Amino acid sequence: MVFGQLVVGPPGSGKTTYCNGMSQFLKLIGRKVAVVNLDPANDALPYECAVNIEDLIKLSDVMVEHSLGPNGGLIYCMDYLEKNIDWLESKLEPLLNDHYLLFDFPGQVELFFLHSNAKNIINKLIKKLNLRLTVVHLVDAHLCSDPGKYVSALILSLSTMLHLALPHINVLSKIDLIESYGKLAFNLEYYTDVQDLSYLMYHLDQDPRAAKYRKLTKGLNDVIEDHGIVNFTTLDIQDKESVGNLVKLIDKSNGYIFSGIESSAVEFSKIAAGPTDWDYYRYPLLFSILYTAI
Ligand SMILES: Nc1nc2c(ncn2[C@@H]2O[C@H](COP(=O)(O)OP(=O)(O)OP(=O)(O)O)[C@@H](O)[C@H]2O)c(=O)[nH]1
Numbered sequence: 001m002v003f004g005q006l007v008v009g010p011p012g013s014g015k016t017t018y019c020n021g022m023s024q025f026l027k028l029i030g031r032k033v034a035v036v037n038l039d040p041a042n043d044a045l046p047y048e049c050a051v052n053i054e055d056l057i058k059l060s061d062v063m064v065e066h067s068l069g070p071n072g073g074l075i076y077c078m079d080y081l082e083k084n085i086d087w088l089e090s091k092l093e094p095l096l097n098d099h100y101l102l103f104d105f106p107g108q109v110e111l112f113f114l115h116s117n118a119k120n121i122i123n124k125l126i127k128k129l130n131l132r133l134t135v136v137h138l139v140d141a142h143l144c145s146d147p148g149k150y151v152s153a154l155i156l157s158l159s160t161m162l163h164l165a166l167p168h169i170n171v172l173s174k175i176d177l178i179e180s181y182g183k184l185a186f187n188l189e190y191y192t193d194v195q196d197l198s199y200l201m202y203h204l205d206q207d208p209r210a211a212k213y214r215k216l217t218k219g220l221n222d223v224i225e226d227h228g229i230v231n232f233t234t235l236d237i238q239d240k241e242s243v244g245n246l247v248k249l250i251d252k253s254n255g256y257i258f259s260g261i262e263s264s265a266v267e268f269s270k271i272a273a274g275p276t277d278w279d280y281y282r283y284p285l286l287f288s289i290l291y292t293a294i
């Protein structure tokens with residue numbers, strides 16, 4: 001069984017930086033990591049890349065050959081990758097023995113709630129290669145500084161969760177910058193826990209532009225609250241403790257924590273229902289490796 005993360009999120013939310021930081025952290029705690037770049041627009045990669053979509057197709061070539069702009073070109077590249085999934089499978093196969101996989105995706109969010117190419121690629125890989133993957137959806141914490149943008153972030157997160165239908169963790173990235181945006185309308189837990197959104201309506205009403213769309217925003221808030229599945233974890237990619245806490249959540253969501261454990265279904269469900277720290281306490285070796293590293 002092979003474990004890993006699918007790193008997605010809007011442009012500039014920090015996906016490539018995250019893959020770099022996360023791969024370094026995972027190596028530190030003893031995992032063999034392979035980063036897979038599936039963004040054909042990623043020119044200067046900060047990490048050493050095990051597989052690069054650029055070796056299959058180049059965005060610049062597509063734009064010239066098919067007279068497409070960068071976004072249309074990107075969709076073409078993802079369609080091309082889906083048609084040539086054998087290429088990706090053959091590149092991944094040698095890594096499957098002992099690597100943990102990190103997939104760096106493009107920032108065009110329409111790939112994750114509109115088009116089916118990225119979803120088909122992911123599902124084919126999961127099925128054919130027996131992968132256990134968690135979606136790590138990065139959203140810039142800056143969006144908390146504006147109630148309207150925060151609602152957009154919630155809707156985007158919900159759509160991505162429903163579209164991909166995989167273990168999923170929403171992350172507020174670049175949390176190190178949050179104080180520079182001024183005082184937030186609520187404390188950070190309000191945003192991470194997605195608490196009562198009716199309080200947000202009051203703040204939206206203070207802005208004449210937002211007030212115009214009150215009914216729509218209220219409807220969107222109701223959709224988010226009815227589903228009740230969106231929340232966020234905060235991440236400072238330069239802080240080992242912050243990265244370590246996220247790793248624990250991811251390990252639980254994709255089943256990494258259970259790998260190599262011979263136990264009954266009852267034991268597994270106890271672990272699944274318990275708090276994350278308890279898992280590491282229960283498995284002292286893993287716990288000590290993790291905490292020696294951070
Ligand atoms: N302060 C701060 N800056 C960050 C962080 N993560 C990323 N950045 C910066 O944000 C910018 C965008 O980061 P990327 O990692 O390229 O973001 P991306 O999501 O891969 O961007 P696209 O691939 O274009 O969608 C870069 O200038 C990074 O240095 C963070 O945690 N804190």
Ligand SMILES: [Mg+2]
Binds near residue numbers: 039105
């Ligand atoms: Mg990137």
